[in-house]
Amino acid sequence: MKRAKTKIFHDFIAERGLKSTRQRDIILEAFLVSDRHLSIEELYLHLRAAHPTIGYVTVYRTLKLFAESGIAREFQFGDGQTRYEHVAEGEHHDHLVCVRCGAISEFSNAAMEAIQDEIAAAQGFIIQHHKMELYGLCSACQR
Ligand SMILES: [Zn+2]
Ligand SMILES: [Zn+2]
Known part of the structure; x- marks a missing residue:
C-alpha cells in the first residue's frame, strides 16, 4: 500500500x-x-x-x-x-470531530452512503466525492 x-x-x-x-x-x-x-x-x-x-x-x-x-x-x-x-484508492470514511479536545475518529456506514446516493440520484446528480463531518463531544470529554 x-x-x-x-x-x-x-x-x-x-x-x-x-x-x-x-x-x-x-x-x-x-x-x-x-x-x-x-x-x-x-x-x-x-x-x-x-x-x-x-x-x-x-x-x-x-x-x-x-x-x-x-x-x-x-x-x-x-x-x-x-x-x-x-488515503488508499477507493477507500472512504467520514469523521467525528470533538470540539473540546480535537480528537478525530473515523467511521463508515454503508446505509448512510446509500442514502446519499439516493438523494443525489433523485436530483439527477452524480456525486464525485463528499466529506461528512460530525462535530460534538467525544466520550472522554463528556465526563
Ligand atoms: Zn474530546
Ligand atoms: Zn480520516
Missing part, C-alpha cells in the same frame, strides 16, 4: 515535469507512516528533529502536492489547522 502510494506520487511528479528531491521523499516517507489526520505543523515538528534543514514551507508545499497527486486528502476541522490524511 505504501509502495503503491510512493509510485503514484513519483509518477505525478514526473508528469508534472518536477524534479524528485530527497527532501520530498523524506517527507513522503514520514507522512505515509504517520498517524492519520496530521496537521502541517505536526508533520513539520515531527520531521524537524531528524531533518533540521526541512523548512515549514517545504512541508506545506509538499503536502499540497500529495493532495493533488491523489495520495492524500485535505481537511479543515474548524480549529484553523489544515490536516492531511493518506
